[in-house]
Every structure is written in C-alpha cells, then in structure tokens.
Amino acid sequence: MTKVLVSDPIDQAGIDILSQVAQVDVRTGLSPEQLVGCIGDYDGLMIRSGTQVTAEVIEAAARLRIIGRAGVGVDNVDVPAATRRGVIVVNSPEGNTIAAAEHALALMLSLSRHVPHAHASTMAGGWDRKTYVGNELYKKTLGVVGLGKIGSHVARVARALGMDVAAYDPFISAERAQLLQVRLLPLPQLFAEADYVSLHLPRTPDTENLVNAALLATMKPTARLVNCARGGIIDEQALADAVENRVIAGAAIDVYAKEPLAADSPLRLVKERLILTPHLGASTEEAQENVAIDVAEQIRDVLLGLPARSAVNIPGLTPEVMELLKPHLQLAETLGLLLSQLAGGQISELEVRLQGEFASHPAQPLVVAALKGILSAALGDSINYVNASLEAKERGIHVLEVKDDASRDFAGGSLQLSSRSPRGNHSVTGAVFTDGELRVTTIDEFPVNVTPSRHMLFTRHRDMPGIIGQLGSLLGEHNVNIASMQVGRRIVRGDAVMVLSLDDPIPPSLLAVIHDINGIQAAHPVTL
Ligand SMILES: NC(=O)c1ccc[n+]([C@@H]2O[C@H](COP(=O)([O-])OP(=O)(O)OC[C@H]3O[C@@H](n4cnc5c(N)ncnc54)[C@H](O)[C@@H]3O)[C@@H](O)[C@H]2O)c1
C-alpha cells in the first residue's frame, strides 16, 4: 500500500488529491524523534515550514520517493541529502505569492495607522485619538528589495496606491523594472531615500544580516521597514534598538532568524511602533488551497511514475537521458554560475554554443542547466531545472542556442556560454574530459585549462613582469592560500587572464587592493 505522511496542517483539498493514490496519515506536531521513528513507512511526505526534514530523517526514510513542500521555501528540507538519496523535492513557487504580497501591504498600512496598538488601547478601555495619528502611503516612496514574484506584486499595488516605487534587485533587467514603473536604485540609496522599505529577497549567505545597524542608521527617522521574506536578513537586535531609539519610525516583521520566535527575543521587548506576526504571509484560505492542490498533484503524479512540474532538485528529464548527460549538465551549470559572477548580474543575452561532439546532445537541457547556474546566484535554492527558463524569460534574458558540429577543439566537444550585460560581454568555454572531469578551457576567449574549484579569482591584466608576484604576495599577506594559478594570453605583453584556485574566499577589503595593482584591469572573485 502506497502511504503518504502529512506532518503539517494542509488544506483538505490536498489531502483529497493524495487519497486518490495513497493511504494518507495526517500526523501534525511530531517530535523530531517521532518523525525519524515513523518516516520509514512512507512513500511520500507533505509538509509546510513547521517540519524539519533533516539528513537524519531522510536517512531513516527507506521508502521515501517524494517530499512535497506546500509553499515556496525549502529551507526546512535538507535538499542535498534528499537528492543524494534520490528523493524528489517539490514545492509550489507561485501558490502563495499574492498572500505574501498582501500581508506585506497589510503590515505597511497597519504600521502607518498604528492599527494593532490603537486596537489594544481601545480594547483596554481607552479612547486615544492623539497618540495614534498616522501617515498616508500616498505620494511616499516605497523601496522594494527583491523585485521577484512577490516584490513585483507589492510594487504594482503600491503604484496603484499612488506611491513612488524604487527597487534594489541586482538580478533584474532595466526593462523589467521599467515595465513595472519602478526605479532601480543601489541599496544604500534605496534605504536612504525610502519612506517604506519592504524586503522580498531570499535568505542566502549574501543576504544574511544585510539589514544591520549601519544600514538602519542611514534610513530616515520617519521611515518604516517591513520583512515578509525570510528571517536572518535583518539583524534582530539592531532592529529592536533602532525602533526603540527612534532611529526609524517603525517596523513590521513576519519572519525570524529562528522560528518560533524565542520568548526572550529582543523584538518582544519593543512595545510601540513594532508589529510582529507569526509567519503568516502565506496563511490565507486561498493560498493554502492553491499550494495544497499544487503540491498534492505533484506527489500524486510522482507516485504514479509521472514527472513533477516544480521539482527543486531534478530536471524534468527521463532518468536515462539524465544519466547520459549528467557531467554535461554539471558543466553547463558550473559555467553558468561562473559566467554570472564574471558578468556581475543583469545579463540581457546568453548564447549557448554546443561545439563539436557536444552538438550531438539535446540542447535544451544544457541551456536549462546553464540558466540554472546563472540564476542560482540570485535565486538560491528556489531555481530549478523546471523553472529556470521561465525565470530567465521574466528577467529579460534572451537566449540564443547555437550548434557548431564542425568545431574540433576537444575530442568530446565543448560548450561555450557568452553573455551580454550593461557591464560588458563575457564568455566561458568548458569541456568534459574522458575521465569525466570538468575543465574550463577559455575565459573571455583566452585559452586556459582549469578544473573548477569552490573559491576562484579571475583577473584581466596587462601581461607584464611583476603582476603575478604582487598578487601572490598580497594573497599570502591576507592568509589566502593559492591551490593553483594559471595565466592565459594570446600575445606576449598584450592582454591576459589569470585564474587562481584558492583554498579560502577573498575578503572584500582585499579585492579593492587587488584592483589597485598597476596593470590589473579587472578582478572577479568566484564561488562555485
Ligand atoms: N512570509 C511568508 O510566509 C512568505 C511566503 C512566500 C514567500 N516568502 C519569501 O518571500 C521571498 C520572495 O519570494 P518570491 O516568491 O518573490 O521569490 P522570487 O524568487 O520570485 O524573487 C526573489 C527576488 O530576490 C532577488 N534577489 C536575490 N538576491 C538579492 C539581493 N542580494 N538583493 C536584492 N534582491 C535579491 C532575486 O533576483 C529575485 O528577483 C522569499 O524569501 C520567500 O521565501 C515568504
């Protein structure tokens, strides 16, 4: 008997769909030990953000074929552990977009008119019409951080409310922003100018504590901040201090670094001008029905042997093609990730060139893998093989696919990705060697032969004596260990590229010093 465990509260519409193909056990509030104890009996697991699907749970899940997250964020699922065990993870990327956007807008309005505090005071017997004088949104500037699905809807509604909308999103094209009638601004300017800032970006290593005491101090004392995105993007102690000391006029928070919010959180001590909700962004009847149906249908389909439409960890390909293309897909994704960091975001055009033997492979999965690599810097875990093309289209990335089977550079052929962006054009080529190893073979048309590694540094420089020595010494002084170094040039004493594989990441302060070395034209740290 096929069995599905539902371990968080899910709309009945989802349970009904699952019941078409499986015995459904709804068991909410399981302890981690209880979950580990019972998961071995199940073929499918359906959750929201409450259940922590750790590597230990996945290890114990001998029969598990699919984990369905009735919502967007899969940060409570150990996706790499699931992938390693061949467990498909699916989510519902759009089912709660409107709910989350409307919650952010509700918080903005509640903050402006002191709704919760005025309500509490009236319920306590008061009639205070003086303390709770508010502000209008009309003609105020809203700064949206993260102009994706939710941020775009917030921007549209804010425009309809008569607000001036600016946004910071390094991965959104100018055309898309223009279409939404939104001005793109650098982050510091956005925080300094905005009357309201609303966060709609993912939590990634780059965005952790992005909103800290220093950034809060640059906001207007009349400004208000809303976070319906993810906890951990704001430094909670710094926010509590900023609201308490009137550095800003107020804040409304739905998501927290650690959930449930600790009883002794500094946020709970702020009694005025701060609104807290318990991660309610997706909690509307409509959104819960949408996500339950979306995810239950996918669990049902996978249990019936059909593909899932929003898989987070597998391409929508047959297992046979996947097996055959595995190293080629990995190459395309790695080159994409590398190219996005060389280009610095805002790619408007991508050419994917399959050369020699590569031209005999189906192009589409390689294009999708390249786009997944390019977009993963912006979208983190939410980008997958299923949604990469759509996300690229929505970001205004025009894709060109070229097959050049006459090219004879490597026995197995090669794959070249070239990008156009406002910051210039870049290209990278790579190949899969016979031992299955990936190699980067050109960067910006300069020949190299590099095995991709976690931390790398690429420079463009003049080929002249002393540069390599200076760079090596600088890295040594900053305790950054070099694993390998290569120089590629086309003509002696002309332009050249240098590729360094590093054991440690480059500190941002060091990058500025590297840029100052005489002869270095550009330096790009890359994390793969
Ligand atoms: N509170 C809730 O209940 C709730 C509900 C749904 C979604 N969410 C969260 O809301 C957030 C947005 O969701 P979405 O569906 O709009 O996602 P999305 O992927 O459509 O959009 C995210 C946007 O953030 C941008 N971005 C990435 N890194 C950035 C950075 N460093 N600075 C600025 N922008 C950056 C991306 O380019 C993208 O456009 C996610 O964190 C999601 O988990 C919360």
Ligand SMILES: O=C(O)[C@H](O)COP(=O)(O)O
């Ligand atoms: O990622 C999401 O979809 C939201 O954060 C909602 O989470 P929830 O399903 O636990 O409400």
